[in-house]
Amino acid sequence: xxxxxxxxxxxxxxxxxxxxxxxxxxxxxxxxxxxxxxxxxxxxxxxxxxxxxxxxxxxxxxxxxxxxxxxxxxxxxxxxxxxxxxxxxxxxxxxxxxxxxxxxxxxxxxxxxxxxxxxxxxxxxxxxxxxxxxxxxxxxxxxxxxxxxxxxxxx
Numbered sequence: 791x792x793x794x795x796x797x798x799x800x801x802x803x804x805x806x807x808x809x810x811x812x813x814x815x816x817x818x819x820x821x822x823x824x825x826x827x828x829x830x831x832x833x834x835x836x837x838x839x840x841x842x843x844x845x846x847x848x849x850x851x852x853x854x855x856x857x858x859x860x861x862x863x864x865x866x867x868x869x870x871x872x873x874x875x876x877x878x879x880x881x882x883x884x885x886x887x888x889x890x891x892x893x894x895x896x897x898x899x900x901x902x903x904x905x906x907x908x909x910x911x912x913x914x915x916x917x918x919x920x921x922x923x924x925x926x927x928x929x930x931x932x933x934x935x936x937x938x939x940x941x942x943x944x945x
Contacts, residue, residue, distance in 0.1 A: 803895035808888050821861040828855040854937035863929040909938025
């Protein structure tokens with residue numbers, strides 16, 4: 791039997807917060823899934839120096855993975871649509887960029903670890919097809935967010 795690296799990792803829940811945005815205890819801010827936000831580090835080409843021809847490498851560019859959130863559409867849930875509307879209509883820096891925080895929760899519901907991504911902006915918004923073929927299928931919104939940077943990701 792192969793053992794997976796995450797076999798013993800336990801996730802008892804998570805919370806996503808947007809600043810500016812709704813208060814963290816708002817019930818309409820619950821998400822079904824969170825994906826992405828990872829970091830890919832690129833290395834610059836090595837330079838040979840000295841008589842021993844030792845190659846020295848240094849850190850090149852960093853590439854952040856987009857965040858993808860999914861959640862149920864409810865009459866109260868208007869924050870992502872408002873963010874999109876503000877981006878399109880106002881277009882100023884305060885309307886476009888938001889900080890996104892992900893907090894893992896312990897079994898008892900208290901906060902465990904948290905990561906914040908700064909200067910994020912929307913790059914995609916979609917809903918499940920509203921074709922009526924499936925009865926009792928919930929409407930799900932999917933939000934794609936481009937990450938600016940995270941000062942505490944590796945901390």
